Amino acid sequence: MxxxxxxxxxxxxxxxxxxxxxxxxxxxxxxxxxxxxxxxxxxxxxxxxxxxxxxxxxxxxxxxxxxxxxxxxxxxxxxxxxxxxxxxxxxxxxxxxxxxxxxxxxxxxxxxxxxxxxxxxxxxxxxxxxxxxxxxxxxxxxxxxxxxxxxxxxxxxxxxxxxxxxxxxxxxxxxxxxDVIGAELGGALKNIIALGAGISDGIGYGDNAKAALINRGIVEIARLGVAMGADVKTFFGLSGIGDLIVTCTSKHSRNWNAGNLIGQGYSKDEAIKKVGMVVEGISTTYAAFELAKKLKVEMPIVDAMYHILENSAEVKETVNKLMLRDKKEEKL
Known part of the structure; x- marks a missing residue:
């Protein structure tokens, strides 16, 4: 052995x-x-x-x-x-x-x-x-x-x-x-973005929206990671963008499935029940929201997911708010 x-x-x-x-x-x-x-x-x-x-x-x-x-x-x-x-x-x-x-x-x-x-x-x-x-x-x-x-x-x-x-x-x-911190954060935070990808698909948005969500999602993940002492390069490897892609695009993903149900109009609790397994991205959203506040890290997608899950924010209105934020350069 x-x-x-x-x-x-x-x-x-x-x-x-x-x-x-x-x-x-x-x-x-x-x-x-x-x-x-x-x-x-x-x-x-x-x-x-x-x-x-x-x-x-x-x-x-x-x-x-x-x-x-x-x-x-x-x-x-x-x-x-x-x-x-x-x-x-x-x-x-x-x-x-x-x-x-x-x-x-x-x-x-x-x-x-x-x-x-x-x-x-x-x-x-x-x-x-x-x-x-x-x-x-x-x-x-x-x-x-x-x-x-x-x-x-x-x-x-x-x-x-x-x-x-x-x-x-x-x-x-x-x-x-x-890079233990980077690997852990990449694996944990991608579940939040996967929930969002499922919501996007469930509500009927297209590939453009999901591609933008995945890309800006890895930026947010890396931003928090760097603030916590991780190596930014980790987030562009298997434990970062690799895990993010598979979780956001596969029907095997319980986080994508839960998000897809929420996008179709199910409540958070109804979605969890229908998936029938632990949906880590939901609890991680709450923890990441608090971490971002504590470390003063800008994470608009995480903020949006928190308000959808915790405050039952209307999805299309939340997306509109994300799209109409102040203009800025594309950077980390």
Whole structure:
């Protein structure tokens, strides 16, 4: 076995990554809160709700005992919604969350604290090395072994290269990067723009509008990133524009789907219910709105999305306000 790896979470992304890691001859355990679901997955080897067309390898272990799951693991791979991460890490006993490599494969910002996942991990673990696994990677395609390229961001180059070795396969290419903040922000903030792209499509706007939204969206993402100490070049790589493109243009994207429903006239809550999965872009919009205010960063698209979600602002009127803002040069 290459490495002993525990995944926290068994949704679509957790299922796809457990398959990949097992195929790469790693020792893989998946933790789920629901014991009944663990038994079902262990027996049937198919995640009917999230990836019904993907066969889970027979050597992937499922358990609902979190301390049993992480005990002895070299690597803990976090694949649960961002707003749940702190609470789940608190459940792990101190001796089981010390001196590990912790990889975050979720994409979001914690509401209230405005913390990135790297901050949460730093606060809730001891002597652990953090990495972010991010980039254009729909679970539906990875689960079917379709070619995918992503980035692992870690400040420790040796750890980044170890993770690269663990994940690399004939269909899963991994690049390394040392800009953790930039990679995390790119992965989190693109979900807000994807919501907007879905709204644009849902209301009936065309390709021109979506292209402008994607382009000006990456400018806003980079603007906030630079204010937080990230390298601007990161936002033009896989974890930035790469992830943004796929999330804004694919019907696999839960954020695009939620936005599309809102554009058609559904409420935020109705859209979430119909999507049937956590829509990270909604909670991230609230956190990014507060971060932008705190750091005095101009983010008009994020502002517009916040008012649509929080204040039920009328979409076409909101777009008109965006279009009629004061004239300016095109720059970062």
């Amino acid at each position: 290459k490495a002993k790896i525990t995944l926290l979470g068994g949704g679509s992304w957790g299922t796809a990554l457990s398959k990949l890691l097992s195929e790469n001859k790693n020792d893989v355990t998946v933790w789920l809160r629901d014991e009944k679901k663990c038994i079902e997955l262990g027996k049937e080897r198919i995640n009917k709700k999230y990836l019904p067309n993907v066969k889970i390898p027979s050597d992937v272990v499922f358990t609902s005992n979190i301390n049993e799951a992480v005990k002895g693991a070299e690597i803990i791979l976090v694949v649960i919604p961002t707003q749940m991460i702190r609470g789940v890490l608190k459940k792990i006993r101190t001796e089981n969350k010390s001196n590990k490599i912790i990889i975050n494969a979720s994409k979001g910002i914690e509401i209230g604290t405005m913390n990135l996942v790297s901050d949460i991990v730093r606060e809730e673990t001891i002597n652990c090395t953090f990495a972010a696994l991010t980039g254009p990677s729909h679970a539906e395609e990875v689960g079917l072994s379709m070619p995918t390229a992503i980035t692992v961001a870690c400040e420790d180059k040796n750890v980044a290269e170890k993770i690269q070795d663990v994940f690399m396969s004939t269909y899963f290419r991994v690049y390394t990067n040392d």
